[in-house]
Amino acid sequence: MDGSQGRIGAAPLEPTAVRRFLADNPDFLREDDGLLQELGLKVDGGNVVEFGPAAIARVHAAHQREALQRQQLEEIARANFSAQAQTHGAVVDLLDARNHADLAHRIDHLAQHRFGLAAAGIALEGERAPAGWRLLVEGQVDMILGDHGLARMGVLPTALGLFDGRQTEVRSMALVRMAMWEPSRQGVLAFGSADPEGFTPDMGPELVAFLARVVERTAERWPLL
Incomplete structure (x- = not known):
């Protein structure tokens, strides 16, 4: 293991440290077929790392979850607004009793x-x-x-x-x-x-x-x- 690998292994795995390590060691990811497969990535003929089907599926699933959560929040907001509007109208009716x-x-x-x-x-x-x-x-x-x-x-x-x-x-x-x-x-x-x-x-x-x-x-x- 070279000096760069030793440093990242000893330090906490923070995103900035991982990014810096990969930038300093570009062959680390390309040459580790097992890690690429685990991440759902592959290397094309031009030595460019591409997203494989597994990685694309994960991104798609994350996007669907985000869209569903946003839709649920919007539905709750509309329901709350409708309930408040109905309640305010009810107050006017009650005051006329x-x-x-x-x-x-x-x-x-x-x-x-x-x-x-x-x-x-x-x-x-x-x-x-x-x-x-x-x-x-x-x-x-x-x-x-x-x-x-x-x-x-x-x-x-x-x-x-x-x-x-x-x-x-x-x-x-x-x-x-x-x-x-x-x-x-x-x-x-x-x-x-x-x-x-x-x-x-x-x-x-x-x-x-x-x-x-x-x-x-x-x-x-x-x-x-």
């Missing part, structure tokens, strides 16, 4: 016709709830959400009662905690999807939590009678 019953009706209508869901509803703990709202016993919100705190998503059979009359249509759901009036009353905003994968635990709750805050502020316009 005339009373608690109308607010509950608008939530359900928006869920079905703007977001393509099966149902939506509002539930409130206490002794009474507004017309169109589901009544829960004290502490039931904590029982429904468990250790998830603000929001919970996924397949939750024990929460199907929040979708009174349409339980059989709901396969997955998004539940968000709400707190309204003084003293605070605990409640839940519930969205139900007919798709078992419509809401999954790994989804971010930001948009549904935002709608819950809008529902809270809108509901507080009117006293709880």
Whole structure:
């Protein structure tokens, strides 16, 4: 082994060192048939190293992976933009509610016709709830959400009662905690999807939590009678 080979063998294999070694030892790669074959390269009649089928296949596969990843990112970006636009439109509709019953009706209508869901509803703990709202016993919100705190998503059979009359249509759901009036009353905003994968635990709750805050502020316009 000559001095150049000794130096690269002793130093860390950094790209710049490898490039410098090959430039200083041009015959090293051309004369090592085993290495050329392993790399998918070959030497043509003019002593020019060419890419062989294996190397070309690797480059093509890498290009396909990059194109697929770019396509997936673009699809996610379009879906997020569409969801945000639909959410902003929903806020305008909710702010036009005339009373608690109308607010509950608008939530359900928006869920079905703007977001393509099966149902939506509002539930409130206490002794009474507004017309169109589901009544829960004290502490039931904590029982429904468990250790998830603000929001919970996924397949939750024990929460199907929040979708009174349409339980059989709901396969997955998004539940968000709400707190309204003084003293605070605990409640839940519930969205139900007919798709078992419509809401999954790994989804971010930001948009549904935002709608819950809008529902809270809108509901507080009117006293709880």
